[in-house]
Amino acid sequence: MPELISRIKHWFFRDDSSVLATTTLTPAVQHSTRETDTPTIRHGTVSISNNRILVTNPDTEGSYAAIRIPSSPVLTVTIDGQTVIGQTIVHKGQDIKFTFKNVPASRKFSLSVSKDSMAVICKVQVVVGEKYRLQDVNNTRYAVLELELQKVYPDPLSVEEIVSQLAEVYKGELEEEQLSYLCGVKQTQEAVVLRGVPPIPGKPVRYKPVKLPRVYDPTQRRMRVCTVPVGTTIAVVEPGIPGVPGRDVFGNEILSTTTDRLPKLGRGVTEVNGQIVAISNGRLIYTKNHIDVVPELTVVHDLSSKDGKIEFDGNVVVLGSVLDGSSIKATGTVEVLGSILCSTVMGEQGVFVSKSIVGSQVVAGQSRLLYKEFIPLIKRCLKEFEHFQTEYVELIGHAEKQYYSKDRLARVADLLLAGRHPSLGRLLSALVAHDTDLTQTDDRLRHIVTTIRSKWTGIGRTNITELDVVYLHQILSEYVTHLDSAVSVETSDVKAGSVTSSSIRASGKIKITGEGVYASSMEAGDAALIKGSVRGGFIVSENRVHLQELGSPVGAETSVRVLNEKGKITARGRHPNTLLQVGSHRNRNFATEHNTTFRGEH
Amino acid sequence: MSIRTLFVDDSPETLEALNLLYGSFREIAVVGQAVNFSEAKSFLQSTRIDLISIDIQMGTENGFDLCSYVHFHYPDIFIVMCSIEFNEKNNECAQKCGAHRFLSKPVRSHDIQELLDGYQEFRCARESGNSDDELAWMENLLARC
Numbered sequence: 001m002p003e004l005i006s007r008i009k010h011w012f013f014r015d016d017s018s019v020l021a022t023t024t025l026t027p028a029v030q031h032s033t034r035e036t037d038t039p040t041i042r043h044g045t046v047s048i049s050n051n052r053i054l055v056t057n058p059d060t061e062g063s064y065a066a067i068r069i070p071s072s073p074v075l076t077v078t079i080d081g082q083t084v085i086g087q088t089i090v091h092k093g094q095d096i097k098f099t100f101k102n103v104p105a106s107r108k109f110s111l112s113v114s115k116d117s118m119a120v121i122c123k124v125q126v127v128v129g130e131k132y133r134l135q136d137v138n139n140t141r142y143a144v145l146e147l148e149l150q151k152v153y154p155d156p157l158s159v160e161e162i163v164s165q166l167a168e169v170y171k172g173e174l175e176e177e178q179l180s181y182l183c184g185v186k187q188t189q190e191a192v193v194l195r196g197v198p199p200i201p202g203k204p205v206r207y208k209p210v211k212l213p214r215v216y217d218p219t220q221r222r223m224r225v226c227t228v229p230v231g232t233t234i235a236v237v238e239p240g241i242p243g244v245p246g247r248d249v250f251g252n253e254i255l256s257t258t259t260d261r262l263p264k265l266g267r268g269v270t271e272v273n274g275q276i277v278a279i280s281n282g283r284l285i286y287t288k289n290h291i292d293v294v295p296e297l298t299v300v301h302d303l304s305s306k307d308g309k310i311e312f313d314g315n316v317v318v319l320g321s322v323l324d325g326s327s328i329k330a331t332g333t334v335e336v337l338g339s340i341l342c343s344t345v346m347g348e349q350g351v352f353v354s355k356s357i358v359g360s361q362v363v364a365g366q367s368r369l370l371y372k373e374f375i376p377l378i379k380r381c382l383k384e385f386e387h388f389q390t391e392y393v394e395l396i397g398h399a400e401k402q403y404y405s406k407d408r409l410a411r412v413a414d415l416l417l418a419g420r421h422p423s424l425g426r427l428l429s430a431l432v433a434h435d436t437d438l439t440q441t442d443d444r445l446r447h448i449v450t451t452i453r454s455k456w457t458g459i460g461r462t463n464i465t466e467l468d469v470v471y472l473h474q475i476l477s478e479y480v481t482h483l484d485s486a487v488s489v490e491t492s493d494v495k496a497g498s499v500t501s502s503s504i505r506a507s508g509k510i511k512i513t514g515e516g517v518y519a520s521s522m523e524a525g526d527a528a529l530i531k532g533s534v535r536g537g538f539i540v541s542e543n544r545v546h547l548q549e550l551g552s553p554v555g556a557e558t559s560v561r562v563l564n565e566k567g568k569i570t571a572r573g574r575h576p577n578t579l580l581q582v583g584s585h586r587n588r589n590f591a592t593e594h595n596t597t598f599r600g601e602h
Numbered sequence: 603m604s605i606r607t608l609f610v611d612d613s614p615e616t617l618e619a620l621n622l623l624y625g626s627f628r629e630i631a632v633v634g635q636a637v638n639f640s641e642a643k644s645f646l647q648s649t650r651i652d653l654i655s656i657d658i659q660m661g662t663e664n665g666f667d668l669c670s671y672v673h674f675h676y677p678d679i680f681i682v683m684c685s686i687e688f689n690e691k692n693n694e695c696a697q698k699c700g701a702h703r704f705l706s707k708p709v710r711s712h713d714i715q716e717l718l719d720g721y722q723e724f725r726c727a728r729e730s731g732n733s734d735d736e737l738a739w740m741e742n743l744l745a746r747c
Contacts, residue, residue: 361626373712373715423723426722503626520619521623536615538619538708557616557707559707561710581708
């Protein structure tokens, strides 16, 4: 009985390993050696090591080993000379060969020069190689060939090779660190390996200002250099330091440039022994463009017609107002702490009024404005003279053929002028009659006016020779050429609190900082900037007009014009019946507008 | 000799500005201002004028009518139409009515300068009267030597 129970137990609780062994499916991949079912059966095996395959044959009862060859573009497996892909059995007698399509690594360099020829750039192009091998397999009955990729880097470049190639063509400073780095890079890179020598700029000549005593100016409410007496040293000339030329990578010299930007010296100063010295008493003007000592006339009271006409070569400062009938003409600035009433004020460098301008004529930069008006006249005169000269030459030729005497020939020009060129006669008269201020300061113009007065007007006109005609043409055309470059580029401004019933002209800006402008004519060479309102009258500016309020609610006719097509007019408020013009574009409104910006391009 | 000038415009601010602008030229003497047709007409009857500046729109009145009147009755006066309304149509109309120049507002000093040149040419043309014989100009001139 116990024996029976033990047998039953044995039968119920027996080990199932033998059952599993018989039902287990053989896996497709086997990477490890399995024990044979019984110790006596030997199966064939395959091992792969270092890309070499070792195959063992099975015994009679065993099975041959098999390999699976993948379809790969980089691996070719031949068995006994035949290329095989896929699953196949292998045995010891076979000649199994593996062929890999490895990619060789490479490294090469090229040299190029920068645009400014100051650097040589070396570009190293690296091609990383690919080396394939089979994954090792150890004594397995079924092996799947798996590839492993190894990156192969090329050998570093030789620094000496690059340096020798550089030395053949280029000159300069070698960047050794960059060069060494490039020789060993593992990917394509470039770097500067040779540099030229840049030029070292010199130090330009400059004026170093001398520290002068300052005093408090109650009118301007700031510290100012007080007036300087003649002989005062204003500045010291600091000599420049010449630069050092450089060399590019080809060995060519690069010059060092030094720009001297010295301020212009005015008539009130001169250079003596490397110093800028005042040659007149006056107010010091020291800007980055201009050094001068300008005489200054200070009028401590209100100016009136009783004080006479003031013409001053320098600045004029009026601590009071300029009253009815006064006249001020200054080559510098005119500064009025009060108002200008029914007067004429001209300041070549600018006119600055703290309060109002009423019923007056104010001009800033009169010479520039006069020249601007004078240039068209002289050009028209020259053009008309050329027409006259052409006919004169023809007429003289005709007269000489008829053997006219010298006296008769001398009258030809006069008759031609009177009969066929009266406009030229008028232009010549206008030239002579033009503003005497210009003739006083302009020597060339004075000479032309003298020549015309003596030979081309009055009784002198009856005795004009061919040489006189040629000579006048020559001096006119030379003067026209000179004028185009001679007119000063510096502009002058007018600044005031308000303007009423006045004519204001400035070669630069007009700035009105107070209530505004009423019933006036304003012409600005640059811009008109009005903080308040503009009611009635004309505003003309070259580039820009900005104002707060244009016109009036009752429709006061007001017109504003900007001559430059690219200019603009801006107004916060625009009442009806006002005109805006920029270039050739005009706009008149009949309703109130706000925040108006009017431009030429529409 | 000064160019005696009369302004006709219904806007007092414009009259003021024109006065200042023309007055800055030494050759010009501003002798009067009128705000309508009848004022201008009575001024012309009493005072000799060389140059007249007329606005086109003067309230209900038309400046072209005054222009035609001046051109017909006073042919020696140099007529300038000065208006805020500057266009081809107005320019043509002004020429037909006998105006010698058309100035658009705003007026500049440069415009006045050109106007003066035009005035001089007008004056010379009025005084000389005849044009030259183109064919025989050389012979005529030389014969006068």
